[in-house]
Amino acid sequence: MKEVTWMEDGLINAVSAEATEGECSEQKGAAGASVTLDPEVPEKATRRKFSAEYKLRILRLADSCADPGSLGKLLRKEGLYSSNLTTWRRQREKGVLEGLKPAKRGRKTIEPNPLLPELENLRKENQRIEKRLKRAELIIEVQKKISQILGLDPPEASPIN
Numbered sequence: 001m002k003e004v005t006w007m008e009d010g011l012i013n014a015v016s017a018e019a020t021e022g023e024c025s026e027q028k029g030a031a032g033a034s035v036t037l038d039p040e041v042p043e044k045a046t047r048r049k050f051s052a053e054y055k056l057r058i059l060r061l062a063d064s065c066a067d068p069g070s071l072g073k074l075l076r077k078e079g080l081y082s083s084n085l086t087t088w089r090r091q092r093e094k095g096v097l098e099g100l101k102p103a104k105r106g107r108k109t110i111e112p113n114p115l116l117p118e119l120e121n122l123r124k125e126n127q128r129i130e131k132r133l134k135r136a137e138l139i140i141e142v143q144k145k146i147s148q149i150l151g152l153d154p155p156e157a158s159p160i161n
Contacts, residue, residue, distance in 0.1 A: 050084075052097050055088045055092075055097055056092070058074075058078060058080065058085070058088070059085070059088055059089065059092060061074055062074060062085055
């Protein structure tokens with residue numbers, strides 16, 4: 001019988017039953033800490049989640065398996081199914097795995113509209129033209145009043161409307 005322990009890097013380590021109890025509890029992980037698998041089953045099963053780095057690492061290992069049975073050995077060692085590899089390979093071909101890197105959380109930034117500066121310039125120009133128009137209309141009104149006061153008949157002009 002083998003005792004299974006999880007190593008800190010996510011790999012499974014199996015120890016034969018002939019090993020003494022002290023040897024099993026002193027299994028060292030990659031960082032030197034001992035890790036043993038809890039024999040109790042949790043109340044609610046949790047879905048395993050694999051990071052993009054882990055998937056790419058396993059795919060590289062699977063691609064390097066040349067000996068017959070070495071791929072199955074890798075899958076058993078990692079506790080994976082061949083369907084996991086198939087799905088991950090499809091994701092890698094589509095370029096999805098590169099997109100699974102941790103992304104910035106929160107709202108997406110809104111790209112500024114390239115026409116906004118031109119719109120602002122046009123609004124300012126419109127305001128300048130409206131001011132000139134009001135000034136011109138005021139000058140015309142003053143000229144009309146002066147001509148009425150002096151008794152001059154201005155030539156009939158066509159309306160600008």
